[in-house]
Amino acid sequence: MRLNLNKIKITMQVLKETLHKEGLRYTKQRQEIWNELRSSDKHRDAEEILFTLRKRGLKISRATVYRTIDVLVKNNLIDKLDIGDGRARFEYNDKYLHHDHLICTSCDKIIEFNNNEIEELQNKIAKQHNFKLLYHSHQLFGICKDCK
């Protein structure tokens, strides 16, 4: 319990410092959106975040959700994920355990993987092209074990 409360405090501090660094204000809505994303390992879309927070009694608009998500993505606090259905998903970005995704085209299940060899090869390719790698998007689409 003690640890848990501290963890929340620390991640909220991360948000506060990021916003300060960008000259942005530490608002209730931004706190709630960040808390919602960092405390779950689901891949959420904007509308889902909006309605979850509204159900919880927060006064918040669609525009604010999209605007906040942009700030969080640009500052690498969350990652944007395209699973191929035209609706972007977002998830907490754990810098110490990066992962990419396998996506089942039959049941939409999302499976996470992390592979350091691929990460290294990506760096190597970028270097070969004298390209400054900022981020990447890597998805494997197919049929999961439960669907075949």
Place this chain on the structure above:
Amino acid sequence: MRLNLNKIKITMQVLKETLHKEGLRYTKQRQEIWNELRSSDKHRDAEEILFTLRKRGLKISRATVYRTIDVLVKNNLIDKLDIGDGRARFEYNDKYLHHDHLICTSCDKIIEFNNNEIEELQNKIAKQHNFKLLYHSHQLFGICKDCK
């Protein structure tokens, strides 16, 4: 010249056979869209294809472009590419020389790469998860050599 004409004949035959296999008709519009994509190495969006063909005098609608693209993507004759600006791009799928992309977030340049080690690692990861890999999407975003 002889070879060039034969090459066109062969790729048009590929389309004809694919459509036949799917119980679909070999129409003028489908021929022109396929010819447009297979004879260029650009990454085109739907609107671009539509206006190129109209400028060339073909009577064709937006709906037909999108519908045909879907057929070609599903049959692996072309690949769909998401460069992160909300507009899908399409390109000829050369089965004998697969490639993925580096995308400059500053000038939108698209650089192609192919790396067999990564392709093999993808297969390995899919196998580990008992996942039938159908296709993948792999983009490296950053700043190209001309922009930095």
Place this chain on the structure above:
DNA sequence: AATTTTAATGAGACTAAATCTCAATAAAAT
């Protein structure tokens, strides 16, 4: 603590890519 300054928010209008509808048309089968 009250006031001033300035950025953020909410409601809903707007945009743009992609999809859908349905009457007219053209490909293929007969």
Place this chain on the structure above:
DNA sequence: ATTTTATTGAGATTTAGTCTCATTAAAATT
């Protein structure tokens, strides 16, 4: 040549995401 059936075109519709602008709230100043 005629019939059958899929395809097309025009434009309406959907939907994720963005924009506007009056109102509100955070932070700076007094």
